Amino acid sequence: MNDITPFTSRDWDSQPNYIDSGYKSTTLRGPTQPLVKIPTTLTEVTGPVFTPARATDLDADLTRNGRVNGEPLGERIIVTGRVLDEMGRPVRNSLVEVWQANSTGRYVHKVDQHDAPLDPNFYGAGRCATDENGVYRFKTIKPGAYPWGNHFNAWRPNHIHFSLFGAGIASRLVTQMYFPGDPLIPLDPIAQATPGEPLERLISKFSLDVTEEGYALGYVFDIVLRGPNATPMED
Amino acid sequence: MAGNNMLKQTPSQTVGPYFAYGLTPTQYGYSQLDSLVAPATPEEDTPGERITVIGQVLDGAGKPVDDAMIEIWQADAEGRYAHPSDPRGSNSPFQGFGRCGTGPDPMNRFRFDTIKPGAVEDGHAPHIAVLVFMRGMLLHAYTRLYFSDERDANAKDPVLSAVPADRRDTLIAQREETPSGTVYRFDIRMQGDKETVFFDV
Numbered sequence A: 001m002n003d004i005t006p007f008t009s010r011d012w013d014s015q016p017n018y019i020d021s022g023y024k025s026t027t028l029r030g031p032t033q034p035l036v037k038i039p040t041t042l043t044e045v046t047g048p049v050f051t052p053a054r055a056t057d058l059d060a061d062l063t064r065n066g067r068v069n070g071e072p073l074g075e076r077i078i079v080t081g082r083v084l085d086e087m088g089r090p091v092r093n094s095l096v097e098v099w100q101a102n103s104t105g106r107y108v109h110k111v112d113q114h115d116a117p118l119d120p121n122f123y124g125a126g127r128c129a130t131d132e133n134g135v136y137r138f139k140t141i142k143p144g145a146y147p148w149g150n151h152f153n154a155w156r157p158n159h160i161h162f163s164l165f166g167a168g169i170a171s172r173l174v175t176q177m178y179f180p181g182d183p184l185i186p187l188d189p190i191a192q193a194t195p196g197e198p199l200e201r202l203i204s205k206f207s208l209d210v211t212e213e214g215y216a217l218g219y220v221f222d223i224v225l226r227g228p229n230a231t232p233m234e235d
Numbered sequence B: 001m002a003g004n005n006m007l008k009q010t011p012s013q014t015v016g017p018y019f020a021y022g023l024t025p026t027q028y029g030y031s032q033l034d035s036l037v038a039p040a041t042p043e044e045d046t047p048g049e050r051i052t053v054i055g056q057v058l059d060g061a062g063k064p065v066d067d068a069m070i071e072i073w074q075a076d077a078e079g080r081y082a083h084p085s086d087p088r089g090s091n092s093p094f095q096g097f098g099r100c101g102t103g104p105d106p107m108n109r110f111r112f113d114t115i116k117p118g119a120v121e122d123g124h125a126p127h128i129a130v131l132v133f134m135r136g137m138l139l140h141a142y143t144r145l146y147f148s149d150e151r152d153a154n155a156k157d158p159v160l161s162a163v164p165a166d167r168r169d170t171l172i173a174q175r176e177e178t179p180s181g182t183v184y185r186f187d188i189r190m191q192g193d194k195e196t197v198f199f200d201v
């Protein structure tokens, strides 16, 4: 199998460090030894293939998929974007998973102890597959900010967690999407783990085109994954 | 490389403490959403040796991590991946991907009931790709599990050979025969003397 096309390398200018003095939990959890560089094999350029039908339309509508006896409370939003590789090719038929707090800043997760109300009609997780152009689209409720124990008076900015696969296991990405103009972003050690221009790529953009008249504001969040390098390696 | 025309990678961010109801809901007992991904349970008719991979994720203090998520990616028993980039194509119904959180188990173990993969190519040892996600990791870690009963193949494997000899043991899962079947024990140490080798791939 000599015809493997390696993926574009991890761009360390765009990716956070494992140990980050601002984010305290990294201290005991991030690897301390340098990563070992290995040759690309078929293992890294293959990965799970999900059948798009396994994610239903309801899975992509978080305003509906947790309803019990009414509508969830909060501001309805639409979040959409394209998943591309670094060469600009759309990542097609690929699973996108999201999870988030409700409008009060509370997660359904059993270990979330934040003293803010759960919403009986909001679950806060969903998924969809990208289409032929790499486009995904969710309807949801704008998540609230929530406190966390990293330091005194620490609050996470409003954010939505994203999980993506791409062309192979080496392109796997888990990240978070933020909202434009959030005053907590400059104060948040997690967002600030990739400060400056790379952080801008994690902040969605308000879009009047995506916004639906009388229904919901629209935000665009494009995602760029590693993928097959267009030209063969020159070694 | 396409150089300046390339788009810039989206930065990674931590999976955080609250992934389970979205990514592993069935395992954690959330009934509102079905897991798309199980811990790699093969179908009845999937060819191959049944094995269980089990282990803990240990932090720098040696404490088992109770909010990690482990994903595995592996070939079928004949070393073929169920993915279009593998020209041989897997003809088994086995998908090769699994996901397991460390929260529900009383000892905070992850557990995968799967099959032992075959060697993907000549000269390569059978292995499973392992991805480690958790609160406190801004970027997931990537490693590989190799098998203790594949000593000769491991000695020739080009990826294991890229690892300093004194650290290779961190990647070898230890085979044990138990009343309930074959178990490979694979603990993942994030830090310390026996820190698991993680790869830049």
Ligand SMILES: [Fe+2]
Binding pocket: A101, A156, A159, A161, B016, B018
């Ligand atoms: Fe969060």
